[in-house]
Amino acid sequence: MKIAVYPGTFDPVTYGHIHIAERACQLYDKVIIALAGENYKNDLFTMEERMIMLKESVKHLENVEVESFVGLTADYAAIKGAKALIRGLRAVSDFEYEMQMAAMNRYLNENLETVFLMAEGKYSFLSSSNIKQVALIGGSVHGLVPPIVEEYLKKKYQELNYK
Ligand code: ADP
Numbered sequence: 001m002k003i004a005v006y007p008g009t010f011d012p013v014t015y016g017h018i019h020i021a022e023r024a025c026q027l028y029d030k031v032i033i034a035l036a037g038e039n040y041k042n043d044l045f046t047m048e049e050r051m052i053m054l055k056e057s058v059k060h061l062e063n064v065e066v067e068s069f070v071g072l073t074a075d076y077a078a079i080k081g082a083k084a085l086i087r088g089l090r091a092v093s094d095f096e097y098e099m100q101m102a103a104m105n106r107y108l109n110e111n112l113e114t115v116f117l118m119a120e121g122k123y124s125f126l127s128s129s130n131i132k133q134v135a136l137i138g139g140s141v142h143g144l145v146p147p148i149v150e151e152y153l154k155k156k157y158q159e160l161n162y163k
């Protein structure tokens with residue numbers, strides 16, 4: 001059984017992420033979307049919220065599992081028996097960081113291959129950060145994120161504005 005891990009912060013998940021997951025599902029028997037539990041970015045959503053949004057957004061994919069993890073992605077992939085780590089590439093600006101990460105993960109786990117899937121053109125400008133920026137100042141992100149994410153962003157927007 002060919003298993004791939006697709007790790008990320010998913011704060012929140014966008015159609016860009018989902019498109020990568022859908023394509024990975026065509027290539028592997030099982031794709032584990034791995035929500036990174038510990039990170040050093042400023043998260044808007046809690047782990048629990050991110051998990052709810054992710055699970056709802058990929059429920060149409062039969063060979064996907066969503067899990068959270070802490071620690072090194074390379075170790076997590078080994079425990080799961082995954083030989084591939086999926087990452088999405090949007091622009092040249094992603095490349096430098098992703099190349100370093102891939103080399104480091106390879107050093108940490110020599111059985112793990114990072115596989116890059118190019119972002120779909122129509123989603124290549126999308127990031128969790130710019131979604132948050134637009135939504136939190138009241139713009140529409142309709143068509144860029146699943147309906148549940150739109151709802152959660154609206155709720156967050158209201159909470160932040162009525163504090
Ligand atoms: P991280 O915090 O690890 O960068 P993200 O949740 O931001 O995690 O993204 C996870 C993966 O999905 C990364 O490989 C990222 O490049 C990719 N990704 C993010 N947005 C898109 C998009 N619009 N199209 C394709 N891949 C994307």
